[in-house]
Amino acid sequence: MPKIVDKDAMRERILDAAENAFHRDGITQVRMVDIAAELSVAKGTIYLYFPSRAELIAALVTRFFKSAENPLAAAPPAPSLEAFQKMILQMVTASSPDESTLLRFFSIFGAELKNPDISTPLAAYFDMLAEALGAELSRLAPNMPDPTQTARALVSVIDGLMLHRGLFGHNADIDTTKRLITAILSSP
Amino acid sequence: MPKIVDKDAMRERILDAAENAFHRDGITQVRMVDIAAELSVAKGTIYLYFPSRAELIAALVTRFFKSAENPLAAAPPAPSLEAFQKMILQMVTASSPDESTLLRFFSIFGAELKNPDISTPLAAYFDMLAEALGAELSRLAPNMPDPTQTARALVSVIDGLMLHRGLFGHNADIDTTKRLITAILSSP
DNA sequence: TCTTTTAATGACTTGACGGTCAGAAAAGCA
DNA sequence: TGCTTTTCTGACCGTCAAGTCATTAAAAGA
Known part of the structure; x- marks a missing residue:
């Protein structure tokens, strides 16, 4: 009733x-x-x-953070370093700024970054991403000096590119971004 | 009186x-x-x-933004690409997170990033940085494909590295950061 | 249709904070 | 010490938004 x-x-x-x-x-x-x-x-x-x-x-x-599961897990493992580079490039440039979960998060909680309720899960999220990237890197580029460190730095780099893309509408053209990522991901 | x-x-x-x-x-x-x-x-x-x-x-x-004048202008122009790379590395790793003007700015105005009063001068600041970097790049690495674009992307990258360093206390070790920056700044 | 139970409403209460201003205090000269 | 001008003070006011709750609406079984 x-x-x-x-x-x-x-x-x-x-x-x-x-x-x-x-x-x-x-x-x-x-x-x-x-x-x-x-x-x-x-x-x-x-x-x-x-x-x-x-x-x-x-x-x-x-x-x-419940929804922000590992975006790498969804995709099938990259068959080669080149394919992996391409996937990262997609990650940076594909989603329109407004759809970007990360940008959405920053625009909402930006001021609360000092608040552990916010920064702790955010840090954990980035670490999770870095771990997944590191595993792929080890597999695809065995010569890479320090895959764990490289992966974590790569996450920072990706975040920087996405953030600027989203915040300032700045589109480093795809070629440039590609060149950057290729450069970083090529074994020395 | x-x-x-x-x-x-x-x-x-x-x-x-x-x-x-x-x-x-x-x-x-x-x-x-x-x-x-x-x-x-x-x-x-x-x-x-x-x-x-x-x-x-x-x-x-x-x-x-008055105080945040061009940090490149202060330093003498780099005599070589290697010296330039070193200077960028300094920029990313030198200042302790709490002294970082940029992080301070983000922690205060993070939530206001959609507000043009905030985002406009911030964007202008990054553009100014990019311009200065681009000029140096053109001078030091004449073979670089698109120095302007590269410089703007480099600014995003540097910002990402600094932000993560400051926010999450993550220190990609100096070697890794150096390797990244060297990779980006080497002509292809 | 009538009745019962849950869900939705929005006028009202409360408290907090930005902003004001009449009076008090400080400074320094004669 | 008095006098004048500037500066400081903090109780007070008005506004605005969070949160409440008596009242109304909606659903659906009998």
């Missing part, structure tokens, strides 16, 4: 709305009413699903 | 206090009273020097 809604789905919809609004207008500019409006519901509804703004934001952080 | 204070010096002291507080506690956490307390003055005093919180922040942004 009662009205029933899918609570989990509604939570997700609220998180989606919040994420969009934060990304579009900046986390400090977005009020609870704005998130509600984004969903065409009343403010009170938000509070049926999240006890406070802070907890909503915490849930958003959690979700970010 | 009147009490006289150095207005400009006081403005600087207020900006210093604000910058420290923002850096330490996060810009959203810091209230006007907190900035005043940092200086052991009353809140009203701040308003004798800045008409509003927004203008204080704007002044801080301006100051950031």
